Amino acid sequence: MSPLGKTDLQRIFEKLDKNGDGLVSLEELSWLLERVGVLFSPEELESLVAKPCLDFDEFLFFYDSILNEKVGDHEEGEEEELIKIHGDEEQEEEEEESDLAKAFKVFDLNGDGFISCEELQSVLGRLGLWDESSGKDCRSMICFYDTNLDGMVDFEEFKTMVLQTIS
Numbered sequence: 670m671s672p673l674g675k676t677d678l679q680r681i682f683e684k685l686d687k688n689g690d691g692l693v694s695l696e697e698l699s700w701l702l703e704r705v706g707v708l709f710s711p712e713e714l715e716s717l718v719a720k721p722c723l724d725f726d727e728f729l730f731f732y733d734s735i736l737n738e739k740v741g742d743h744e745e746g747e748e749e750e751l752i753k754i755h756g757d758e759e760q761e762e763e764e765e766e767s768d769l770a771k772a773f774k775v776f777d778l779n780g781d782g783f784i785s786c787e788e789l790q791s792v793l794g795r796l797g798l799w800d801e802s803s804g805k806d807c808r809s810m811i812c813f814y815d816t817n818l819d820g821m822v823d824f825e826e827f828k829t830m831v832l833q834t835i836s
Contacts, residue, residue, distance in 0.1 A: 675729070677798070682728050684797035692722035698731075704795040705775055707735065766828075773827050783821035786811055 685697045695714055702709060709717065723731060776784045776792050786807040793799035793807075811822055814830040822830070 678729060678732060679725065680798060681796055682725050692724055693728055694722050698723065698728075701796070705792075769828050769831060770824070772831065773824050776827075783819075783823055784811070784827065785821050789822075 681701070682693060685693045685701055687697070695711070695718060698718070699709065699711065699714055702714075717734075718727075718731065720727075773784070774780075776788055778788045778791060789807045789811060790799055808820075811820065814822055814826045816826055816829075817823070
């Protein structure tokens with residue numbers, strides 16, 4: 670499950686692809702990952718990607734693989750298979766909640782448990798998705814999901830927003 674939709678990822682890819690050749694280099698990819706707090710050494714990134722550049726489909730695959738990366742090694746996926754067989758929906762919900770919490774922390778820059786207009790604009794700017802001339806207004810984005818009308822998005826509102834966007 671991706672917190673960012675394909676359209677958002679396409680815009681990020683296009684911003685990264687400075688020369689317009691339809692490919693994103695490892696250097697450009699590393700720059701983006703650093704901006705969102707995901708740190709890989711050049712060697713780790715090269716090992717993960719196994720090529721000097723990514724086209725858009727490879728970029729999507731890389732994004733999903735990082736997003737869905739599991740901590741710890743499991744022998745040939747035995748634990749995941751057992752979870753599927755036994756229908757352990759609680760485990761899946763906990764993992765989804767954990768992924769959402771991590772995504773929320775990317776936007777909650779000061780760690781106060783809320784995403785303010787300024788924080789949203791800052792993160793969108795770092796991702797290359799904020800452009801003053803585009804006319805986007807962070808206040809209207811926040812107001813749309815701000816159900817308690819405090820002018821900020823808390824974790825539950827963020828969760829609602831992401832889950833509505835994905836489905």
